[in-house]
Amino acid sequence: MVEASTREAYGRVLMELGKQNKDIVVLDADLSPSTMTCFFAQEFPDRFFDCGLAEQNMIGIAAGLAASGKVVFASSFAVFASCRCFDQLRICIAQQRLNVKIVATHGGITVGEDGISHQGIEDLALYCALPGFTVIVPADAIEAAEAVKTVASTYGPCYIRLSRPKTPLVYQEGYQFTLGKAVVMRQGRDATIMANGIMVAEALRGADALAREGIDCRVINVHTMKPLDKEAIVQAARDTGAVVVAEEHLAHGGLGSRVAQVIAKERPVPMEFVNLGDRYARSGKAEELLQRYGLTAHEIQNAVRLVVDRKKRFTSFVP
Amino acid sequence: MDCRSMPLANPGRVNPFDLSVKELKEMAKRLRRHVVTMIATAGSGHPGGSLSAADIIAALYFKTLCYRPEDPKWPERDRFILSKGHAAPVLYAALAEAGYFPVSELATLRKLDSRLQGHTDSQLTPGVEMSAGSLGMGLSFAIGVALAGKLDAKSYRTYVLLSDGECQEGQTWEAALFAAHFRVDNLTAIVDFNGMQLSGWTRDIMNLEPFAPKWQAFGWHTIEIDGHDFDQILSAFQEAQRVKGKPTVIVCHTIKGKGVSFMENNVAFHGKAPTWEQAKKALEELE
Numbered sequence: 001m002v003e004a005s006t007r008e009a010y011g012r013v014l015m016e017l018g019k020q021n022k023d024i025v026v027l028d029a030d031l032s033p034s035t036m037t038c039f040f041a042q043e044f045p046d047r048f049f050d051c052g053l054a055e056q057n058m059i060g061i062a063a064g065l066a067a068s069g070k071v072v073f074a075s076s077f078a079v080f081a082s083c084r085c086f087d088q089l090r091i092c093i094a095q096q097r098l099n100v101k102i103v104a105t106h107g108g109i110t111v112g113e114d115g116i117s118h119q120g121i122e123d124l125a126l127y128c129a130l131p132g133f134t135v136i137v138p139a140d141a142i143e144a145a146e147a148v149k150t151v152a153s154t155y156g157p158c159y160i161r162l163s164r165p166k167t168p169l170v171y172q173e174g175y176q177f178t179l180g181k182a183v184v185m186r187q188g189r190d191a192t193i194m195a196n197g198i199m200v201a202e203a204l205r206g207a208d209a210l211a212r213e214g215i216d217c218r219v220i221n222v223h224t225m226k227p228l229d230k231e232a233i234v235q236a237a238r239d240t241g242a243v244v245v246a247e248e249h250l251a252h253g254g255l256g257s258r259v260a261q262v263i264a265k266e267r268p269v270p271m272e273f274v275n276l277g278d279r280y281a282r283s284g285k286a287e288e289l290l291q292r293y294g295l296t297a298h299e300i301q302n303a304v305r306l307v308v309d310r311k312k313r314f315t316s317f318v319p
Numbered sequence: 320m321d322c323r324s325m326p327l328a329n330p331g332r333v334n335p336f337d338l339s340v341k342e343l344k345e346m347a348k349r350l351r352r353h354v355v356t357m358i359a360t361a362g363s364g365h366p367g368g369s370l371s372a373a374d375i376i377a378a379l380y381f382k383t384l385c386y387r388p389e390d391p392k393w394p395e396r397d398r399f400i401l402s403k404g405h406a407a408p409v410l411y412a413a414l415a416e417a418g419y420f421p422v423s424e425l426a427t428l429r430k431l432d433s434r435l436q437g438h439t440d441s442q443l444t445p446g447v448e449m450s451a452g453s454l455g456m457g458l459s460f461a462i463g464v465a466l467a468g469k470l471d472a473k474s475y476r477t478y479v480l481l482s483d484g485e486c487q488e489g490q491t492w493e494a495a496l497f498a499a500h501f502r503v504d505n506l507t508a509i510v511d512f513n514g515m516q517l518s519g520w521t522r523d524i525m526n527l528e529p530f531a532p533k534w535q536a537f538g539w540h541t542i543e544i545d546g547h548d549f550d551q552i553l554s555a556f557q558e559a560q561r562v563k564g565k566p567t568v569i570v571c572h573t574i575k576g577k578g579v580s581f582m583e584n585n586v587a588f589h590g591k592a593p594t595w596e597q598a599k600k601a602l603e604e605l606e
Contacts, residue, residue, distance in 0.1 A: 054493035057459045064463020
């Protein structure tokens with residue numbers, strides 16, 4: 001698969017948006033060359049503020065700017081943009097429903113060698129916990145760019161999580177992103193794999209492999225974690241009777257938890273979860289870590305076989 | 320002539336009340352009476368920090384800030400941000416007296432369905448610029464508001480009121496660095512330095528001294544005054560407006576519970592409502 005950088009896509013599209021909308025203001029916390037807000041900073045130095053190593057202050061300033069009519073993008077690494085400033089996000093942005101877009105890069109364990117202090121794997125649980133926040137995990141660079149454009153013109157608090165390494169492209173130019181609307185990447189009858197971020201490409205690879213052994217998988221990219229596309233989830237549970245959720249996040253509070261809540265209520269079916277469990281990882285190359293911690297097409301295939309088998313054994317679950 | 324008849328971006332913007340010092344003293348007393356009554360009626364709340372800030376708030380709303388009570392979101396208004404959100408009652412009292420909502424509404428403080436929440440909520444209360452209650456956030460928010468004013472070439476000024484206790488929060492100093500670094504000179508920070516926090520004297524719990532020199536070292540124009548003396552408060556506000564190239568902080572030495580003898584310097588009244596008996600006595604003292 002061709003690979004591209006989600007954060008570079010963000011940086012470039014943000015600069016373009018800056019030309020169209022003079023109300024866009026960008027904040028960063030000394031990570032501009034990494035989050036790629038540097039492109040905007042070079043083009044619009046008057047509308048860019050480097051807050052230094054002070055994420056709490058950055059979020060407060062973002063809120064004040066937004067309360068005064070600005071469309072604010074604030075960037076840092078996923079781990080700092082969530083854990084380091086959570087009360088500020090809660091009081092200043094969520095409780096006041098302000099128009100601030102937190103776009104975090106270096107999400108998940110694919111940060112790699114920097115180790116567990118830098119691996120943002122709680123961020124999605126934290127952001128999804130905040131009432132009113134829209135939470136998006138794009139599957140590739142093309143979707144990242146489209147998501148950034150969409151939220152720039154959609155009022156309200158938003159979190160977008162991007163990656164450090166280049167990631168496989170699962171879309172082609174011209175792809176239309178719709179906020180809150182999950183994308184069926186591939187149709188299937190035997191089971192559904194729901195994923196977001198880098199796990200969408202893994203889900204597609206897993207589905208290809210499973211097709212060769214006669215298991216027909218639907219793959220859904222749930223790019224918007226909040227608000228969740230309940231309709232697509234329930235439809236998939238009804239049509240396929242078995243669901244696997246794959247994500248680059250801890251087990252609790254992420255996409256798996258959120259999908260399970262919908263399925264438990266609306267259409268209970270056997271489920272499996274591919275995620276980091278309830279543990280921290282370690283330093284290593286991104287590829288090595290994904291292998292070690294089971295965020296692979298291979299693990300997804302195992303999970304699909306489990307749910308398909310369970311579906312057969314518990315006939316009451318068959319749709 | 321009040322501010323609404325002024326052309327936009329006029330440096331001679333004035334307050335809609337423009338009270339004399341004598342009238343301000345009366346107004347501050349009235350605000351204090353509201354505070355006592357509101358908190359006694361609610362049965363909970365923080366009288367001490369509202370009473371220490373009453374003179375500062377009176378000087379802002381009835382002499383200094385330019386605003387339109389009937390149009391709370393008027394883009395040209397001066398902004399006042401209450402960072403010490405537990406002093407919400409004195410802000411509500413001022414907003415009611417200024418005409419943002421009826422004075423009778425003050426009796427609904429902290430009640431279900433009231434617009435007057437236990438701590439400030441910008442979504443519910445006309446005239447409240449920021450939701451607060453978790454300390455140490457207001458200075459950052461105020462910087463954002465002030466920066467937006469600069470970006471839009473507006474002539475409004477941003478004021479933020481901090482408590483001394485909340486200067487124990489690290490975020491306050493992150494913000495202090497930022498405001499000096501980016502020369503946010505359309506911002507005036509005011510510290511209600513009453514020397515006390517929830518469980519005792521700040522000097523015993525986490526000493527802030529030397530306090531004014533800290534701000535100076537952070538690059539702020541620093542003014543130190545008696546926060547109950549209107550001449551000093553007003554002249555400090557004017558001085559701050561003249562300072563260019565750096566933000567200004569006014570360290571106001573105040574007395575927690577000011578105006579009510581048995582609440583003054585009494586930590587018990589940081590976050591406790593007076594009984595009706597006590598409220599009656601307090602109101603007599605504030606006649």
